[in-house]
Amino acid sequence: xxxxxxxxxxxIYKDTEVEFPERNRMVVKTKKxxxxxxxxxxxxxxxxxxxxxxxxxxxKEGEFELIYHLAPLNSPLHVMVKIRxxxxxxxxxxxxxxxxxxxxxxxxxxxxxxxxxxxxxxxxPLFLENWHDLPPFRKDFDTRKYVKKTFDExxxxxxxxxxx
Amino acid sequence: xxxxxxxxxxxxxxxxxxxxxxxxxxxxxxxxxxxNPGYLxxxxxxxxxxxxxxxxxxxxxxxxxxxxxSMEAVYAMAVExxxxxxxxxxxxxxxxxxxxxxxxxxxxxxAWAYANMLGFDTPAQxxxxxxxxxxxxxxxxxxxxxxxxxxxxxxxxxxLPDGFEEKVMHFLHALASKLPDYNETFFENRIxxxxxxxxxxxxxxxxxxxxxTGQVLRATGIKHDIRKIEPYFAYDxxxxxxxxxxxxxxxxRILVIRDEMLESxxxxxxxxxxxxxxxxxxxxxxPFKWKIPEGETYVRLESSRGELGLYLVSNGxxxxxxxxxxxxxxNHGLFILPKLLKGASIADVGNIMISLYVVAPEIDR
Numbered sequence: 001x002x003x004x005x006x007x008x009x010x011x012i013y014k015d016t017e018v019e020f021p022e023r024n025r026m027v028v029k030t031k032k033x034x035x036x037x038x039x040x041x042x043x044x045x046x047x048x049x050x051x052x053x054x055x056x057x058x059x060k061e062g063e064f065e066l067i068y069h070l071a072p073l074n075s076p077l078h079v080m081v082k083i084r085x086x087x088x089x090x091x092x093x094x095x096x097x098x099x100x101x102x103x104x105x106x107x108x109x110x111x112x113x114x115x116x117x118x119x120x121x122x123x124x125p126l127f128l129e130n131w132h133d134l135p136p137f138r139k140d141f142d143t144r145k146y147v148k149k150t151f152d153e154x155x156x157x158x159x160x161x162x163x164x
Numbered sequence: 165x166x167x168x169x170x171x172x173x174x175x176x177x178x179x180x181x182x183x184x185x186x187x188x189x190x191x192x193x194x195x196x197x198x199x200n201p202g203y204l205x206x207x208x209x210x211x212x213x214x215x216x217x218x219x220x221x222x223x224x225x226x227x228x229x230x231x232x233x234s235m236e237a238v239y240a241m242a243v244e245x246x247x248x249x250x251x252x253x254x255x256x257x258x259x260x261x262x263x264x265x266x267x268x269x270x271x272x273x274x275a276w277a278y279a280n281m282l283g284f285d286t287p288a289q290x291x292x293x294x295x296x297x298x299x300x301x302x303x304x305x306x307x308x309x310x311x312x313x314x315x316x317x318x319x320x321x322x323x324l325p326d327g328f329e330e331k332v333m334h335f336l337h338a339l340a341s342k343l344p345d346y347n348e349t350f351f352e353n354r355i356x357x358x359x360x361x362x363x364x365x366x367x368x369x370x371x372x373x374x375x376x377t378g379q380v381l382r383a384t385g386i387k388h389d390i391r392k393i394e395p396y397f398a399y400d401x402x403x404x405x406x407x408x409x410x411x412x413x414x415x416x417r418i419l420v421i422r423d424e425m426l427e428s429x430x431x432x433x434x435x436x437x438x439x440x441x442x443x444x445x446x447x448x449x450x451p452f453k454w455k456i457p458e459g460e461t462y463v464r465l466e467s468s469r470g471e472l473g474l475y476l477v478s479n480g481x482x483x484x485x486x487x488x489x490x491x492x493x494x495n496h497g498l499f500i501l502p503k504l505l506k507g508a509s510i511a512d513v514g515n516i517m518i519s520l521y522v523v524a525p526e527i528d529r
Contacts, residue, residue, distance in 0.1 A: 024394055025461075049372065051473060051490055052473065054475045054486075054488040056477055069475070073372065076393045076394045080462060101495055104494065104495070104498040126201065126202065126498075127528060128202065136210060137209070
């Protein structure tokens with residue numbers, strides 16, 4: 001079944017590579033433009049559940065990688081559809097029309113990585129409150145610097161004791 | 165009638181955990197529910213990028229406070245896969261026992277939360293007391309009651325102490341003997357049945373479409389369990405069933421949870437019987453010098469709440485490059501919960517939320 005699926009995908013989508021890195025895992029590397037149609041194709045093939053959307057910040061290459069995790073119910077195969085998008089003005093199309101539960105994952109990625117999902121009506125902050133800094137999960141956001149900046153102004157307990 | 169906005173939680177008796185929901189209500193009916201997570205957001209996934217592969221364990225277990233073992237196990241599995249480590253056979257069995265004990269503790273905690281919220285104080289206290297016996301067992305095994313950090317890449321931290329198997333067996337028999345009491349006061353109680361039947365109903369097609377996992381999926385009649393479709397550790401060497409129900413409501417979900425406890429007990433007993441002798445730990449390199457080859461992996465296991473996944477990326481360094489946990493509560497709590505709350509009454513908010521088995525730290529991470 002797996003090899004047949006690979007042939008089918010590579011026949012329809014010329015810019016797509018299909019790999020099997022380990023047992024029960026399939027990686028589909030595709031271009032941003034064909035994301036929607038390939039996800040729709042896979043959904044018709046039985047991959048009916050969107051398990052999650054992951055995002056990786058490849059800062060050296062100047063790209064974000066989005067990974068759509070799909071799985072069917074009746075087979076152990078787990079598919080990862082990967083696309084790369086430019087880090088500058090990062091944006092891509094929402095997949096809400098195909099997988100409704102992408103809503104919350106896209107909202108999370110918008111907040112933590114700053115990738116804009118065009119067409120998603122609700123990209124309001126999920127976890128953070130009054131956040132004006134860089135999106136915190138980007139590689140160029142320095143957690144330690146942020147902690148120093150935010151919390152160093154509070155004097156340590158010893159200092160406070162000395163003063164009183 | 166006038167439309168009002170109502171803040172439900174985090175300080176609300178019907179709310180378990182640090183989670184809040186903004187409700188738009190008209191009279192007693194909910195027009196719209198907006199979940200509001202973030203009270204426990206600690207940014208673990210980012211912090212883990214700054215610490216080495218073994219230092220991350222204290223973070224990992226705190227992602228799910230109620231069932232930390234499945235978190236440790238999924239992270240250890242991913243690290244082992246990337247570093248290509250084979251764990252000893254005995255460690256596989258011990259991990260299975262620990263995971264199932266964790267599942268029992270988690271289900272008992274879930275039963276406590278549900279019973280307590282609906283006012284069934286007696287079975288709630290029993291469930292909490294029984295969970296405490298498991299914590300005692302964990303304390304003897306690992307030194308910690310709630311967080312264990314027992315499962316490490318390469319196996320488990322140490323072998324079972326003397327007489328541990330007998331104590332586990334004794335506990336399981338004691339728990340099984342209490343089941344009729346639990347049934348009478350809680351699971352098959354008429355009052356509970358009336359309260360939970362037809363609440364938060366999900367159809368089979370909807371459950372698939374909304375990417376439900378765990379009890380939420382199984383309560384609609386779909387036999388789906390990662391332990392069966394992609395067996396890990398010793399799950400392919402033991403026999404057990406996947407309990408299902410067909411109605412897809414809150415009552416079906418809690419019955420699936422009850423039946424799963426019996427299956428867990430069966431698995432633990434078989435593991436104790438079949439466990440081979442041998443070492444429990446494969447030596448791994450010094451954690452401060454341990455570099456893991458470049459690569460990425462997605463591993464998954466069946467936690468007490470559904471499919472728990474971990475997408476782990478290494479760029480060849482001694483810290484992870486990216487960690488992303490796919491937790492069942494994220495989808496259940498932020499996506500399915502508001503759908504079920506629409507049209508429900510205010511009195512059923514806690515009822516529906518606990519029946520979905522949502523745990524807040526898992527959402528926030």
